[in-house]
Amino acid sequence: MQQPRSAADFIELGPWEGMPAAQQPDWRDHPAYPGACRALASAPPLVTVPEIRQLRGSLSGLARTNTLLLQLGDCAESFYECTPRHTATKLELIDRLGDRFSELTGQSVVRVGRMGGQFAKPRSQAFEWHEALSIPSFRGHMVNSDIATSAARQANPWRMVWAYEASDGVQRVMRTYRQRHGRTATTDGPWSSHEALVVDYESRLIRRDPDTDDLYLGSTHLPWVGERTRQPAEAHVALLSSVANPVGCKIGPAANPDDILRVCEALDPRREPGRLVLIPRMGRDRIREALPPIVRRVANAGHPVVWLSDPMHGNTVTSRFGLKTRHLADVITEALRFRDIVEEHRQYAAGLHLEVAADDVTECVGGSVEDEEALRRRYTSLCDPRLNASQATELIEAWAKGTAAGPCRPA
Numbered sequence: 149m150q151q152p153r154s155a156a157d158f159i160e161l162g163p164w165e166g167m168p169a170a171q172q173p174d175w176r177d178h179p180a181y182p183g184a185c186r187a188l189a190s191a192p193p194l195v196t197v198p199e200i201r202q203l204r205g206s207l208s209g210l211a212r213t214n215t216l217l218l219q220l221g222d223c224a225e226s227f228y229e230c231t232p233r234h235t236a237t238k239l240e241l242i243d244r245l246g247d248r249f250s251e252l253t254g255q256s257v258v259r260v261g262r263m264g265g266q267f268a269k270p271r272s273q274a275f276e277w278h279e280a281l282s283i284p285s286f287r288g289h290m291v292n293s294d295i296a297t298s299a300a301r302q303a304n305p306w307r308m309v310w311a312y313e314a315s316d317g318v319q320r321v322m323r324t325y326r327q328r329h330g331r332t333a334t335t336d337g338p339w340s341s342h343e344a345l346v347v348d349y350e351s352r353l354i355r356r357d358p359d360t361d362d363l364y365l366g367s368t369h370l371p372w373v374g375e376r377t378r379q380p381a382e383a384h385v386a387l388l389s390s391v392a393n394p395v396g397c398k399i400g401p402a403a404n405p406d407d408i409l410r411v412c413e414a415l416d417p418r419r420e421p422g423r424l425v426l427i428p429r430m431g432r433d434r435i436r437e438a439l440p441p442i443v444r445r446v447a448n449a450g451h452p453v454v455w456l457s458d459p460m461h462g463n464t465v466t467s468r469f470g471l472k473t474r475h476l477a478d479v480i481t482e483a484l485r486f487r488d489i490v491e492e493h494r495q496y497a498a499g500l501h502l503e504v505a506a507d508d509v510t511e512c513v514g515g516s517v518e519d520e521e522a523l524r525r526r527y528t529s530l531c532d533p534r535l536n537a538s539q540a541t542e543l544i545e546a547w548a549k550g551t552a553a554g555p556c557r558p559a
């Protein structure tokens with residue numbers, strides 16, 4: 149194979165080119181496509197190699213130093229909430245929850261935001277009904293508009309450039325914040341993370357570190373592959389296999405241990421601590437059967453992964469009024485079951501991956517949101533229902549106590 153000469157050349161030669169890729173916008177014939185791709189390929193990376201290495205170093209020591217990992221933010225970031233003020237509010241929330249987690253557990257907490265690039269969403273349905281019309285689903289501001297008309301929902305590749313610019317603004321505020329708050333090894337972060345979903349975008353932000361010749365993904369510190377795109381022989385996993393960032397992988401309840409082992413072999417072939425974060429998101433009930441064989445399999449194969457619980461995505465239900473919601477009691481139960489299962493297998497339960505809003509939203513039921521009726525008060529999510537800060541605090545307190553905050557809802 150021809151030796152790549154530059155990042156842009158490498159992209160054409162990347163092993164993911166020509167591989168199947170689920171959940172991609174159909175926009176290659178759009179007139180803005182070539183220009184958007186060129187703009188990204190020649191743009192500076194949004195995060196630096198020393199930052200990525202620092203996070204990877206922190207993740208490699210979590211179990212040894214009994215340090216927790218707390219990753220949280222919006223399900224989908226909005227282009228309209230990337231101002232310095234919005235970003236500062238989100239960073240303060242992350243630190244407030246991180247500090248509380250630390251205070252209650254006596255453990256240090258590495259902090260990661262779902263921010264600075266979380267603009268693309270996988271969808272189970274390509275179309276949705278709106279006022280008796282079938283329109284394309286919202287796929288994140290990197291792909292289309294959240295406005296519910298057929299025209300606004302057309303995928304526009306130039307949105308990738310807007311996503312880059314919005315992310316750049318957020319990353320700059322995050323960098324200043326980290327510098328101002330004199331981060332130490334014990335209050336590391338907040339670092340950025342997002343689902344590496346749009347292959348056209350992510351592949352064009354890969355850069356080579358001239359010092360080591362390693363490739364890095366310049367779009368974020370910690371990219372992850374989602375439950376719908378983690379097939380080992382497909383583009384998303386191939387792309388993340390090629391870069392030296394720490395990487396995450398979501399694991400749903402239907403995953404079989406052989407598949408997860410293949411993902412581990414692809415993403416962590418050298419069995420390096422700090423490289424791979426596995427994020428089960430199985431649901432309150434299904435986690436009991438589904439997680440143990442996977443933990444056993446991964447541990448027996450010697451992959452030193454970080455185990456992180458996403459207790460949100462397996463517990464989504466439709467409320468009586470049609471709004472998507474999650475019950476805090478279910479979220480808490482899954483998180484505690486996760487920890488018990490991981491610890492029963494003598495592995496380290498590193499912490500939580502959550503969807504939490506900086507505003508005082510009413511999207512999940514529990515705590516201050518007393519019932520499904522109350523969801524209508526302030527439901528602003530672009531995608532999945534997020535916890536508000538007080539609900540997230542309740543979850544963190546339950547983790548710290550090691551006991552469920554309340555009885556399980558009947559199934």
Ligand code: PEP
Pocket residue numbers: 223270343373374375376398399429461532
């Ligand atoms: C998400 O994290 O918002 C998401 C879509 O997750 P998953 O891939 O686990 O469904």
Ligand code: CO
Pocket residue numbers: 223224461503531532
């Ligand atoms: Co979500």
